[in-house]
Amino acid sequence: MLTKPDRGAEDDERAAFGVPNYQRVRDAIRSDIARGSFAPNARLKIGELTARYGLSPAPIREALSQLAAEGWIVIHPNRGAQVREIDETFFREMNEVRVALESYAVGLCAAVATAADVERLELIEDEFERTLTTVAKKKGKIDVMRGADASALLRINARLHDAIHAIRPNREAELLSARYRNFFNTMRTARGYGMRRPDAMASEHRALLAAFRAKDVAAAERISREHVTNAMEDLLAIWRQDDPGHQGA
DSSP: OOOOOOOHHHHHHHHHTTOOHHHHHHHHHHHHHHHTSSOTTOEEOHHHHHHHHTOOHHHHHHHHHHHHHHTSEEEETTTEEEEOOOOHHHHHHHHHHHHHHHHHHHHHHHHHOOHHHHHHHHHHHHHHHHHHHHHHTTOTTOSEEOHHHHHHHHHHHHHHHHHHHHHSOOHHHHHHHHHHHHHHHHHHHHHOEETTHHHHHHHHHHHHHHHHHTTOHHHHHHHHHHHHHHHHHHHHHHHHHHOGGGTTO
């Protein structure tokens, strides 16, 4: 029988704020798939999942339905849920759609960004770089940044991109983007950053903010495409290192 995992302080915090059980278990299953706790093509049985996560079948079923919509699992009629095989083609196809949505939205924001908007973005980027400086002192000789340091950078990076999108909101684009953002953020949380990636992120952020200040829509779209693609390539490199069987997939 599967054992109930320790989901940690982050899950406890979400529960304290009244996050529905199906959302919490959805996020937990998604994270467990990203970390490799569930093997590709593994059957996800309701009885085992209720024991693992300490919940009744109803929120488990709702969580599985949402994960199927996001592409993490496949639900077969009369056979239940199965973990999807995630390979390099899946990474790249997800990223192609994400690049198109993200760069278009960023271009819209760049066209209308005010000086005050850019100043707010720069304050967040300043925080990102201060955090990066603190993390850099602890780098040592490791190749991949994981755990609390990676999570801290991921949270600030998410705030920066949320602040960009808030300049010129597009709810429909946000709904379409959520699937792709969730996939890459979950994989990033599970796998971390290559040690060179955060410095590159800072440079790309600064270039993007310069394009915003100049209202250079074409440059903003180009930098956004490069930024998202570079992030995906870094994540793929870590994924190949963690899972050598996928090399060359």
